[in-house]
Amino acid sequence: MAENGKPKLALYWAASCGGCEISVLAIHEKILDVAEAFDIVFWPCVMDFKVSDVEALEDGEIDVCLFNGAIRTDENAHMAHLLRRKSKVMVAYGSCAMEGCMPGLANFYDRERIMQFVYHDSPSTDNPDGVEPQTRTEVPEGELTLPGFWNTVRTLDQIVPVEYFIPGCPPEAKWTEAAINAIISGELPPPGSVIGMDVTVCDECPRERSEKKITRFYRPYEIIPDPDICLLDQGLFCAGIATRAGCGALCPQVNMGCRGCYGPNEGVVDGGARLISAIASVIDAKTPEEIDAVLDTLPDPAGYFYRFTLARSLMERTRLERQNGHKVARPLEEVPRLDPALKE
Numbered sequence: 001m002a003e004n005g006k007p008k009l010a011l012y013w014a015a016s017c018g019g020c021e022i023s024v025l026a027i028h029e030k031i032l033d034v035a036e037a038f039d040i041v042f043w044p045c046v047m048d049f050k051v052s053d054v055e056a057l058e059d060g061e062i063d064v065c066l067f068n069g070a071i072r073t074d075e076n077a078h079m080a081h082l083l084r085r086k087s088k089v090m091v092a093y094g095s096c097a098m099e100g101c102m103p104g105l106a107n108f109y110d111r112e113r114i115m116q117f118v119y120h121d122s123p124s125t126d127n128p129d130g131v132e133p134q135t136r137t138e139v140p141e142g143e144l145t146l147p148g149f150w151n152t153v154r155t156l157d158q159i160v161p162v163e164y165f166i167p168g169c170p171p172e173a174k175w176t177e178a179a180i181n182a183i184i185s186g187e188l189p190p191p192g193s194v195i196g197m198d199v200t201v202c203d204e205c206p207r208e209r210s211e212k213k214i215t216r217f218y219r220p221y222e223i224i225p226d227p228d229i230c231l232l233d234q235g236l237f238c239a240g241i242a243t244r245a246g247c248g249a250l251c252p253q254v255n256m257g258c259r260g261c262y263g264p265n266e267g268v269v270d271g272g273a274r275l276i277s278a279i280a281s282v283i284d285a286k287t288p289e290e291i292d293a294v295l296d297t298l299p300d301p302a303g304y305f306y307r308f309t310l311a312r313s314l315m316e317r318t319r320l321e322r323q324n325g326h327k328v329a330r331p332l333e334e335v336p337r338l339d340p341a342l343k344e
């Protein structure tokens with residue numbers, strides 16, 4: 001608690017697009033209640049805080065930290081460890097922190113392939129000397145440093161213990177508000193809980209469903225869908241059948257299939273595998289050749305099935321390791337987890 005009796009709140013972004021930061025402001029005038037109820041001690045996206053401000057706090061002095069973004073670099077991990085140590089309650093805010101989301105798609109490649117493409121092979125690269133970023137560079141003024149770029153993108157709870165998860169890319173304002181209200185009132189769910197619902201997007205979707213027998217998939221530009229009929233019934237990929245509800249079925253309501261940003265439901269270990277299983281169950285094909293023919297109409301299946309959950313997937317890196325013929329180094333082995341003495 002601050003001297004003024006208010007709980008202390010920190011907000012931070014790691015490997016993030018910034019959308020989660022904006023979504024916090026999507027609670028509109030409720031943000032004034034947040035400013036009223038909390039002493040905001042760290043929010044570098046919005047105010048000029050320094051890391052040294054956090055370091056100067058006692059361990060556990062921050063009451064709640066809303067942490068968005070995945071863990072991609074040494075700096076992301078350092079801030080996750082630091083904020084974990086300083087915070088009583090750590091919240092993985094948004095899909096990137098919870099499941100890796102878009103940054104996690106980089107796990108289809110390793111660090112070397114990413115560097116090779118970005119700094120050498122991409123059509124827009126102009127780098128005749130083949131320069132790559134270094135973590136330490138001597139210049140006349142001294143040494144410049146950059147955070148190390150990890151081989152594998154990680155979720156927040158793969159790096160530090162996390163009490164609560166708020167899903168979504170980004171989370172809908174009503175869940176941000178629900179979480180803030182729960183914190184203010186002290187009526188928090190048990191640690192480990194996801195703040196949200198545990199039914200699927202289909203349960204919130206107003207479209208009419210019937211027995212699905214998909215013989216081919218269409219790209220969104222290929223057909224004009226009936227506005228009242230389930231998109232999947234019409235052959236448009238929709239992840240709503242295996243995605244946690246909470247957004248109000250936003251995408252299907254504007255003729256776009258759900259892409260799965262709220263992640264899988266409770267108890268699902270691998271969201272992509274669950275989605276593959278759900279979609280497979282509605283394909284109308286009997287022989288392997290027929291199944292292949294239907295799947296051939298689905299472009300980028302890895303992107304469709306693992307768009308948000310690759311960093312948490314059981315299968316992540318396995319394909320790459322098989323392809324390379326050696327184990328891909330894991331940052332969890334390189335970077336120690338939170339000091340056990342600080343776990344509380």
Ligand code: SF4
Pocket residue numbers: 015016017018019020021068069094095096097101102168169170171
């Ligand atoms: S969850 Fe989505 S909105 Fe939030 S930081 Fe990640 S990509 Fe951006």
Ligand code: SF4
Pocket residue numbers: 201202203205206207208209229230231232233238239240241249252257258
């Ligand atoms: S459109 Fe998508 S979310 Fe809506 S009922 Fe069909 S599968 Fe479910």
Ligand code: SF4
Pocket residue numbers: 169201243244247248249250251252257258259260261262263
């Ligand atoms: S419909 Fe799916 S992709 Fe769209 S906001 Fe909801 S959970 Fe996310």
